[in-house]
Amino acid sequence: MQLAVLGGFVLAAFAPLLHRWFGERAGLVMAILPAGLALWLFGQLPSVVAGDTLVFEYAWMPGLDITLTFLLDGLSLLFALLISVIGVFVLVYAGGYLKGHQDLARFHVVLVAFMMSMLGLVLADNLVAMFVFWELTSITSYLLIGFNHNDPEARKSALQGLFVTVGGGMALMAGLVMLANAGNSWSLQELITRGDALRQHELYLPMLLCLLGGAFTKSAQFPFHFWLPNAMAAPTPVSAYLHSATMVKAGIYLMARLHPALGGTESWTLILSLFGALTMVTGAFLALRHTGIKQVLAYSTVMALGTLTMLLGIGTQEALIAFATFLLAHSLYKGALFMVAGILDHETGTKDIAAMGGLRKAMPITMVCAVVAALSLGGIIPMLGFIGKELMLESVLHAERLNGLLLMMSLAAAIMTMAAAAIVALRPFFGSWKDTPRSPHEGPVSMLAGPATLATLSLLFGLLPSWVSPLVMATASSVEGSAVDSYLALWHGVNLPLILSLISLAVGLLIYRHWERWRDWQGRLDPILNRGPEACYFLLMNLIVVVSEWQTRMLQNGYIRNYLVMTLLVLVGLTSHALVYRHDLVLDVSLDVRAHEALVAGLMVAGAVTACIMRSRLASVAAVGTMGFCIALTFVLFSAPDLGITQMLVETLTVILLILVLFRLPRFATLSTPLERVRDVVVALATGGLITVLILAVISGEQLPSISDYMVANSVPEGHGHNIVNVILVDFRALDTLGEIFVLALAAIGVYAMLRFHADEYDAAKQRLPHEEYLDG
Amino acid sequence: MEPLMAVVIGILYATAIYMMLRRSIVKLVIGLMLLSNAANLLIFTSAGMTRGAPPLIPEGASEPLRQVADPLPQALVLTAIVIAFGVLSFAVVLIRRAYEIVKADDLDKMKDTDT
Numbered sequence: 001m002q003l004a005v006l007g008g009f010v011l012a013a014f015a016p017l018l019h020r021w022f023g024e025r026a027g028l029v030m031a032i033l034p035a036g037l038a039l040w041l042f043g044q045l046p047s048v049v050a051g052d053t054l055v056f057e058y059a060w061m062p063g064l065d066i067t068l069t070f071l072l073d074g075l076s077l078l079f080a081l082l083i084s085v086i087g088v089f090v091l092v093y094a095g096g097y098l099k100g101h102q103d104l105a106r107f108h109v110v111l112v113a114f115m116m117s118m119l120g121l122v123l124a125d126n127l128v129a130m131f132v133f134w135e136l137t138s139i140t141s142y143l144l145i146g147f148n149h150n151d152p153e154a155r156k157s158a159l160q161g162l163f164v165t166v167g168g169g170m171a172l173m174a175g176l177v178m179l180a181n182a183g184n185s186w187s188l189q190e191l192i193t194r195g196d197a198l199r200q201h202e203l204y205l206p207m208l209l210c211l212l213g214g215a216f217t218k219s220a221q222f223p224f225h226f227w228l229p230n231a232m233a234a235p236t237p238v239s240a241y242l243h244s245a246t247m248v249k250a251g252i253y254l255m256a257r258l259h260p261a262l263g264g265t266e267s268w269t270l271i272l273s274l275f276g277a278l279t280m281v282t283g284a285f286l287a288l289r290h291t292g293i294k295q296v297l298a299y300s301t302v303m304a305l306g307t308l309t310m311l312l313g314i315g316t317q318e319a320l321i322a323f324a325t326f327l328l329a330h331s332l333y334k335g336a337l338f339m340v341a342g343i344l345d346h347e348t349g350t351k352d353i354a355a356m357g358g359l360r361k362a363m364p365i366t367m368v369c370a371v372v373a374a375l376s377l378g379g380i381i382p383m384l385g386f387i388g389k390e391l392m393l394e395s396v397l398h399a400e401r402l403n404g405l406l407l408m409m410s411l412a413a414a415i416m417t418m419a420a421a422a423i424v425a426l427r428p429f430f431g432s433w434k435d436t437p438r439s440p441h442e443g444p445v446s447m448l449a450g451p452a453t454l455a456t457l458s459l460l461f462g463l464l465p466s467w468v469s470p471l472v473m474a475t476a477s478s479v480e481g482s483a484v485d486s487y488l489a490l491w492h493g494v495n496l497p498l499i500l501s502l503i504s505l506a507v508g509l510l511i512y513r514h515w516e517r518w519r520d521w522q523g524r525l526d527p528i529l530n531r532g533p534e535a536c537y538f539l540l541m542n543l544i545v546v547v548s549e550w551q552t553r554m555l556q557n558g559y560i561r562n563y564l565v566m567t568l569l570v571l572v573g574l575t576s577h578a579l580v581y582r583h584d585l586v587l588d589v590s591l592d593v594r595a596h597e598a599l600v601a602g603l604m605v606a607g608a609v610t611a612c613i614m615r616s617r618l619a620s621v622a623a624v625g626t627m628g629f630c631i632a633l634t635f636v637l638f639s640a641p642d643l644g645i646t647q648m649l650v651e652t653l654t655v656i657l658l659i660l661v662l663f664r665l666p667r668f669a670t671l672s673t674p675l676e677r678v679r680d681v682v683v684a685l686a687t688g689g690l691i692t693v694l695i696l697a698v699i700s701g702e703q704l705p706s707i708s709d710y711m712v713a714n715s716v717p718e719g720h721g722h723n724i725v726n727v728i729l730v731d732f733r734a735l736d737t738l739g740e741i742f743v744l745a746l747a748a749i750g751v752y753a754m755l756r757f758h759a760d761e762y763d764a765a766k767q768r769l770p771h772e773e774y775l776d777g
Numbered sequence: 778m779e780p781l782m783a784v785v786i787g788i789l790y791a792t793a794i795y796m797m798l799r800r801s802i803v804k805l806v807i808g809l810m811l812l813s814n815a816a817n818l819l820i821f822t823s824a825g826m827t828r829g830a831p832p833l834i835p836e837g838a839s840e841p842l843r844q845v846a847d848p849l850p851q852a853l854v855l856t857a858i859v860i861a862f863g864v865l866s867f868a869v870v871l872i873r874r875a876y877e878i879v880k881a882d883d884l885d886k887m888k889d890t891d892t
């Protein structure tokens with residue numbers, strides 16, 4: 001199982017090669033993998049339906065408690081089946097839709113990678129592995145939305161989708177960590193058995209909010225719903241796959257998966273049912289505002305995602321059966337409808353429903369697919385969508401909290417969804433003929449296979465609910481956390497849900513008839529709607545730009561002194577904080593100084609200070625030299641004759657070098673203002689003071705045993721030298737000395753090169769190239 | 778002696794940083810010189826200062842006859858002195874070249890890569 005999924009990533013990498021070998025048929029070849037997976041998953045159906053949970057162990061990083069164990073129960077089986085079956089059709093379909101597109105190979109790479117990430121996400125047992133797959137779906141989705149990367153609109157939408165979902169991913173990660181700590185396990189299998197402990201944990205609410213932050217952004221719940229319709233910039237096969245059937249359901253999957261662990265509390269019920277219902281109504285309402293066929297479908301997807309969330313919030317057994325049925329029904333009809341939309345767009349050259357009409361003669365098969373799928377979307381007997389809607393209304397009716405409010409919202413959503421279904425299925429095909437940019441004819445077989453099969457399944461499962469009943473019950477059981485024993489039926493008798501369905505059918509068709517007037521009326525709300533969450537998103541993005549510009553100007557201003565000041569202040573601040581609060585500061589200030597030593601030290605200070613205040617270069621250099629010789633004296637006085645000699649030599653050379661080289665430079669000018677000088681003095685004194693305190697802390701503190709005892713003891717026996725310092729340099733630490741020689745050699749080469757190249761040569765070179773702007777004044 | 782040296786080193790660091798914050802490039806180099814000297818002294822002092830006991834072993838003996846100063850910091854400082862000299866000579870020649878081209882001893886006039 002793991003091998004199949006990981007192998008899929010390898011297959012994705014080889015997609016360009018397959019294109020070279022099989023040309024246009026590469027998509028078909030690649031579809032073999034999901035098809036095989038689907039068959040294998042079908043094979044597991046009996047044991048999963050019987051209530052077994054199949055576990056495929058695989059250690060990934062055992063030391064960190066991270067496994068790649070896969071878990072196959074009702075919920076993950078339903079998702080995995082949807083992903084692989086619809087995946088097959090999308091791969092076939094994309095071959096027709098993007099026929100002749102130069103980047104088809106790239107498309108296949110990302111699509112197959114996405115497919116495998118999604119499978120990994122719904123199958124993973126380990127929270128970390130699940131999170132990795134979760135982020136992989138975000139990234140592949142970004143690449144797919146921005147597939148037409150020459151289109152700025154597509155790039156913008158891709159980035160928006162990425163920001164929203166990855167932002168949610170951050171929250172999700174925090175939530176998962178809290179969950180793992182609270183439940184004391186990284187394994188989903190174990191976590192869902194610890195529901196009681198988790199629900200009583202003190203971090204329950206923050207944990208829930210973080211996890212929902214991830215799920216809501218991914219599944220486009222209000223107020224994050226805006227990214228999904230924008231993601232329609234992707235090629236239609238992508239919309240059919242990612243933004244209706246699979247990726248957007250990742251958040252739904254997460255909530256369903258965690259339902260046994262976290263569900264059933266007051267906050268769970270209220271948050272999920274309220275936000276779900278709000279999303280449902282918002283989606284259905286906005287679907288009617290647009291005339292782009294993909295836009296209408298995208299908003300109706302938002303509606304469906306809201307419904308699913310609401311059902312999870314209600315959380316009764318009835319609601320969970322409704323959840324599973326609705327999920328399956330939605331994936332089937334929405335996949336079919338998006339593919340129909342793709343055929344329309346491909347064959348007519350427009351995506352605007354208002355510009356299409358009378359296509360039933362030109363594309364009869366497409367029309368049948370569209371109508372059947374739309375019947376399911378509208379929830380009309382005898383489709384699977386009807387069963388889903390009936391169950392949904394019934395569970396809302398029996399909801400323990402807020403059932404009156406939820407019922408009204410559900411009815412409103414059902415009415416508007418009905419209207420949207422009619423718009424999508426009837427507008428383009430019936431009515432009077434309208435001329436479109438391309439002369440329309442029936443789509444190719446590769447593009448019809450998917451919608452035809454999915455629409456047929458919608459109908460078949462509606463007529464014969466016993467076929468899907470076991471899978472639906474197995475799914476509901478995994479979401480419930482205990483076995484659910486029930487069955488699906490098409491006809492529930494004449495009851496309140498049926499009456500509500502009839503009302504929604506009638507009112508929905510009424511809205512459809514007066515769609516133009518409805519849109520005009522809705523258009524008047526635009527000024528209010530335009531200030532919605534999407535405006536907040538753009539505000540936030542602009543804010544980020546403004547803040548980064550400001551902080552770049554502040555921090556990266558190109559002046560070395562500003563960098564230095566900032567670095568030093570941070571150093572002083574942090575170190576003094578640590579010294580004062582973390583360290584029991586003992587300062588030993590017992591003085592044991594002889595007069596000549598104090599004199600040398602005083603001269604050193606005088607030299608350094610004089611070097612700072614002198615206005616002439618030579619005086620400054622001389623003062624530094626004085627200080628250097630005093631240091632040499634100190635070395636000699638304190639048992640370091642070698643250092644004394646070296647310092648003396650180097651100091652002499654330095655002074656000579658400085659005087660020779662700096663001879664031609666002008667006197668120091670006063671370049672800084674008094675205020676700047678005060679600032680610099682303060683910074684300098686603060687740092688100097690810190691260094692003094694640090695040294696005092698070091699010498700008064702406990703000394704660790706020195707490693708030099710070894711060197712003292714072995715200098716003669718091993719190194720055959722009586723000057724221990726020299727033995728260390730040329731023997732114990734000889735490699736250091738070798739490196740030092742290299743540094744000096746490099747410096748010497750640099751000095752030589754720079755002294756050879758004179759400025760007049762530079763001027764001459766400049767004159768030879770008069771047209772080039774060598775200098776800017 | 779060490780507490781006194783701690784104060785001296787603090788002052789040397791302060792002067793070094795003050796000079797490095799100047800706009801004049803020559804002052805920057807002088808600041809670098811002060812800084813490397815201060816750092817050398819810092820290492821030397823932190824290891825403890827001993828009077829009149831250089832780490833030498835008399836002829837014929839295989840170990841020092843009495844406690845000597847720690848030789849390791851001395852070796853490190855020795856390396857540092859020489860490296861500092863290398864860096865300094867490179868920097869000094871570099872600013873001389875820079876001055877020949879920019880004709881100003883001002884870091885703020887060297888912000889463009891073209892000049």
